[in-house]
């Protein structure tokens with residue numbers, strides 16, 4: 001670990017990748033501040049930390065709300081002195097055919113996964129730029145590189161996060177602030193449970209029922225594949241501690257294979273394979 005990165009804010013630390021990463025980083029000696037929309041949901045993290053003889057700080061913060069971010073972040077900065085790194089992890093998925101989505105559903109997806117990250121970046125960046133050091137790790141997804149059916153809302157929010165990160169990387173390089181994207185494949189967390197199914201996803205008036213059934217069957221076949229989120233935590237730690245971190249970190253064999261396939265295969269062939277795996281072709 002470098003001496004420079006000490007205090008890390010992780011959004012969405014109540015569960016899954018955020019929770020496991022908070023513990024992993026605390027174990028490695030970082031001062032970790034985890035956020036949740038509801039402080040009570042961080043109890044499990046605090047208990048796990050205590051059980052391992054660690055201390056993790058927690059704060060109630062809603063990335064969907066500018067008022068919440070703008071009131072909590074300055075307090076944290078004055079309490080901890082400096083925030084050396086930000087891990088934009090909070091996020092969820094809206095599931096359903098694009099045709100079935102409402103604008104409200106689509107906006108709620110972007111509010112958390114994209115604008116939430118933007119709010120956090122705005123709140124931490126001025127101090128990082130003036131200090132000429134800092135790290136921002138944005139948790140994207142393999143679905144920030146590949147569009148799968150019925151995930152259009154989620155996929156587009158992660159593509160947006162990827163695009164923003166590309167520009168940020170170039171803008172911040174002269175100021176010693178390094179930006180990375182972590183792109184997990186499928187990991188065992190509460191993500192599936194917390195996914196919101198679009199209200200009209202299964203509307204019989206729409207034409208997708210058969211394809212949705214094939215998708216669900218294929219999804220179930222791959223369930224065993226979900227990895228241990230500690231693997232993502234280790235990659236996040238690497239992005240925070242490496243002297244020269246990479247810009248993109250695909251995590252998991254599924255993510256690496258998918259991204260490599262999209263890059264190397266002729267597009268028509270890649271799409272045929274993707275269609276076969278997702279909806280049976």
Ligand SMILES: NC(=O)c1ccc[n+]([C@@H]2O[C@H](COP(=O)([O-])OP(=O)(O)OC[C@H]3O[C@@H](n4cnc5c(N)ncnc54)[C@H](OP(=O)(O)O)[C@@H]3O)[C@@H](O)[C@H]2O)c1
Pocket residue numbers: 011012013014015016017018035036037038041062063064088089090091092112116139140141142183184185186187188189190191192194
């Ligand atoms: N698991 C995977 O296979 C996978 C794969 C690729 C990418 N990812 C990404 O990894 C990140 C973490 O997901 P996870 O798998 O760990 O899922 P998770 O177990 O459901 O945890 C999600 C975390 O994000 C917060 N969150 C959920 N919905 C939110 C919303 N609408 N607004 C604000 N915060 C919200 C939750 O915090 P509170 O509810 O306590 O506020 C929770 O701590 C997400 O960005 C996800 O897109 C996950």
